[in-house]
Amino acid sequence: MGPSLAKYPHLEFRRDTISRRAKQTKGIIGELQLIAKHTDGEHALYRNDKTSEYWQLASAWNWGALSYCFLVPEISLADWNSERYIDPDELIVFVGAVQNYFTQDSNRKIRGLKEHMEKLQKAGLFPKEPTGRWFGPYVRENVIPDYNALESRWNA
Structure with missing residues (x-):
C-alpha cells in the first residue's frame, strides 16, 4: 500500500469503523482522481497521483x-471491471450473521x-x-467458515 495506510x-x-470512514470519505476523495466506475453502479476506483495508491x-x-x-492494491482497469475488490461492510455483516447464528447451541448440532x-x-x-476480489487483510479463510470442519468438530 503506501503512506495513507498509517x-x-x-x-x-x-x-x-464503516461509519467513521464514511465521514472521512469526502475529504479523502477530494485528493484522488476517479479512474473507473464499475458497471454495478455502486463502486468506483480512484487513484492518488501523488502516492500511486488506489x-x-x-x-x-x-x-x-x-x-x-x-x-486497495494496484490493479488494472480490466481486472477491476471484471471483479472489483470485496467490500469490508459486506464482510462485517456476514461475519456478524455467522457469529450470531452459531451462538445458538442447536445450530451447532x-x-x-x-x-x-x-x-x-x-x-x-x-x-x-460476500462477493469480490479478496485482498489482504481481508482473507477468505478468515471470513467464510469451513462448514464441514465445523460440523466435524462440533459433532465429534
Missing part, C-alpha cells in the same frame, strides 16, 4: 447506503451444515457470501 488503516470488523468507493447498504472508501447454510442463503434467510 492515517487511514484497513477497516476492522466493527460497525463503527482506493475503492463502495456503498454500505446496512448503514443506509453510506458511501465510504478504502485502500445440524447435520449437513454446509448444505443447510446454502438452503438458508437461497431462501434469503441468511446473508450470501
Whole structure:
C-alpha cells in the first residue's frame, strides 16, 4: 500500500469503523482522481497521483447506503471491471450473521451444515457470501467458515 495506510488503516470488523470512514470519505476523495466506475453502479476506483495508491468507493447498504472508501492494491482497469475488490461492510455483516447464528447451541448440532447454510442463503434467510476480489487483510479463510470442519468438530 503506501503512506495513507498509517492515517487511514484497513477497516476492522466493527460497525463503527464503516461509519467513521464514511465521514472521512469526502475529504479523502477530494485528493484522488476517479479512474473507473464499475458497471454495478455502486463502486468506483480512484487513484492518488501523488502516492500511486488506489482506493475503492463502495456503498454500505446496512448503514443506509453510506458511501465510504478504502485502500486497495494496484490493479488494472480490466481486472477491476471484471471483479472489483470485496467490500469490508459486506464482510462485517456476514461475519456478524455467522457469529450470531452459531451462538445458538442447536445450530451447532445440524447435520449437513454446509448444505443447510446454502438452503438458508437461497431462501434469503441468511446473508450470501460476500462477493469480490479478496485482498489482504481481508482473507477468505478468515471470513467464510469451513462448514464441514465445523460440523466435524462440533459433532465429534
